Amino acid sequence: MNFLKVKKSLTIALSLTAFTVFAQEKDDFAKDKASYPLGVAVNIDLMRKDPFYQKILKKEFNSITAENVMKWKYLQPEEGKFNWGAADSLVGYAQSIGAKVHGHCLVWHEALPDWVLKYKGNPEGLEKVMKKHIQTVVSHFKGKVSSWDVVNEAFADEGTGGRRVNIFSETLGPDYLNRAFEYARTVDGGVKLFYNEYGLENDKAKLEAVLEWIKSCKANNIPLDGIGLQCHVNLKNTTSQFTNMINKLKDTRLLIHISELDIMVNGDPKTPGNVVKLTPEIQDDQAILLKTLVTAYNYLPRDQRFGITFWGVSDRDSWIKKYYNRLDFPCLWDEKYKRKQAYSALYNTVK
Ligand code: G3I
Numbered sequence: 342m343n344f345l346k347v348k349k350s351l352t353i354a355l356s357l358t359a360f361t362v363f364a365q366e367k368d369d370f371a372k373d374k375a376s377y378p379l380g381v382a383v384n385i386d387l388m389r390k391d392p393f394y395q396k397i398l399k400k401e402f403n404s405i406t407a408e409n410v411m412k413w414k415y416l417q418p419e420e421g422k423f424n425w426g427a428a429d430s431l432v433g434y435a436q437s438i439g440a441k442v443h444g445h446c447l448v449w450h451e452a453l454p455d456w457v458l459k460y461k462g463n464p465e466g467l468e469k470v471m472k473k474h475i476q477t478v479v480s481h482f483k484g485k486v487s488s489w490d491v492v493n494e495a496f497a498d499e500g501t502g503g504r505r506v507n508i509f510s511e512t513l514g515p516d517y518l519n520r521a522f523e524y525a526r527t528v529d530g531g532v533k534l535f536y537n538e539y540g541l542e543n544d545k546a547k548l549e550a551v552l553e554w555i556k557s558c559k560a561n562n563i564p565l566d567g568i569g570l571q572c573h574v575n576l577k578n579t580t581s582q583f584t585n586m587i588n589k590l591k592d593t594r595l596l597i598h599i600s601e602l603d604i605m606v607n608g609d610p611k612t613p614g615n616v617v618k619l620t621p622e623i624q625d626d627q628a629i630l631l632k633t634l635v636t637a638y639n640y641l642p643r644d645q646r647f648g649i650t651f652w653g654v655s656d657r658d659s660w661i662k663k664y665y666n667r668l669d670f671p672c673l674w675d676e677k678y679k680r681k682q683a684y685s686a687l688y689n690t691v692k
Contacts, residue, residue, distance in 0.1 A: 371684070372403050375691035376643060380404030380443060380650035382601065384658050385427050388434055393678045397654050398438060405435040406443045406600070406650055408660070412452035417474055420456045425481060432485050443598075443650065444482060446490035446537060447475050448521050450507035458508065467512045468520075475524040479532065488533035488647075490569055490600070492521050496538060496554075502546030518554070519563045526564035533647075537569030537600055541590075542582045548589060555593050567596030567647055572634065573661075575605040576626050577612075583637040597645050599638060601652040603671035604630055604683065605661060619656070619670045621682075627670070628686035635690040649691075654678075 372379040381402045387394040398405070409415060410427040417423050435442045448471060460467035479489065495510070495518050497503045504510050509517045522534050541548045551568070558565040568590055590597050604627050607614040616623055638649065653659040655674035662669055673684045 369688070370401055371688040371691050372401060374688065375649075377646040377691075378404035378441065378648035378650075379687075379691070380406055380440075380648055381654055382406045382408040382445075382650065382652045383431060383434075384408050384653070385410050385431055387654075387658055388431065394654055394658075397674065397678065398434075398440075402438075403440045404443055404648055404650060405431065405440045406445045407431050408445075408653070409452070411444055411478075412446060412449065413457065413474060414452045414454040416478055418454050420470070423477060423481070428482075432482065436485070441488075442482075442486045443600075444478075444486040444489035445600075446493040447478060447525065448491065448509065448517075449493040450505065450509070451494075453508070461508050461512055464512050464514075467508070468517075471509065471513070471517065471521065472524045475521060476528045479525045480528045483529045483532070486532065488535060488567070488598075489525060490537035491525050491534050492518050493537045494539065495536070496547050496550050498540065498544065498547065500544055500546040502550040504550075519558065519561065522558075522564050533566040533596060534564055535567040535569045535596070535598060535600075536565060537571060537598075539571035539573055539601070541570055542572065542574060542578055542586045548586060552589060552593070555595065565595065567598055568593070569598045569600030571601035571652075572599050573601060573603055573605070573652065574630065574634065575607075575609045576614075576630055577609060578630065578634075580633040580637070583634050584640070587637045587641060591641055591645060594645065596647040597638070597641055598647040599634070599649040602634070602649060603652045603659060603661065605669050605671050607667060607669045613665065613667055616670070617668055619675060619681075623670070624682035628682040631683045632686040632690045635687060639690070639692050 379402055383405050407428060410431060415424065416428060432442050457470060460470060495505055497505045504515050525534055538551060541551060606616045606623050606627055638646065651673060653672050655676065655678050656670045656672050657676045659669065659671050661671050673681060673687065675681050
């Protein structure tokens, strides 16, 4: 190879490297490259008091989800008594940084206040309180929250393909799911209504059950606009799992939201790993997995890409460590709020 050709190939190699490193620069943001919103689940305490956290929210995201304060037990802690303070301050903060708000979540078997549990076995009573909660909350945030996770995690795990047994399914029957969407639509004709679920990338039976339900929603004119794929994934997940899930959901023509993305490096909960330090190699593995998932997401038609939301800003504030009581490094920023390799992968893959 003659000198000029060597020089040319070196130039290309250097410019590519520079391009990849470029995403490490502080004034270059993935959200400005993405044709869909990039969001994050916000911890209200950090939003209120951590300047580093606030800076990342302001510069890096254009969609905000409340990690907790819009759940039933926070919004209606006592029957009939609604507590809007924290959620309203989060909406106000989102508006101040020009971000939209995705509501999470109206009906879920977790984060329920104790008073709801007394309605178990009382279908008339539970139907009334479920309808009232949904319609009061959606009405309160009308014009401020542009989309909602109406129901969260209503399908069973472990490949059973059935419905999750919870207070709502046991007391109201499986169609509480459909009625929840109808109640929300009645009070806000413009808000986008989502069903949110985890594990659809690796539980084939759950994915098929959700797809069957989506078909029934279309047949019965249930006002379902989109599906939230939580995507709490780990380094054992594979490209084919992501492409299979995305392809099947693409055919529904619904909006698709990657709604709670984080990438555990310590295996899945059943086979926890023992990574105690975030090495460059682990960072690379995490970045590669993120790249495969975002690449699969990009294959969706543009009008179905609702956005990608990360569940937490930094490894320091991720729910995973508390929930599984072990170390992990699942987020885009490290414990010191420094961008990780995964961020560069996001920057270089969004479109
Ligand atoms: O704020 C209280 C604090 O005052 C108290 O001292 C402490 C100890 O009990 O609890 C604190 O509340 C905790 C809350 O997070 C705020 O940190 C709750 O116990 C804890 O259960 C709650 O966990 C949240 C979990 O949902 C259950 O609601 C996580 O932060 C949140 O990341 C997680 O998010 C869920 C999504 O909503 C749905 N998809 C799965 C995802 C992960 O589980």
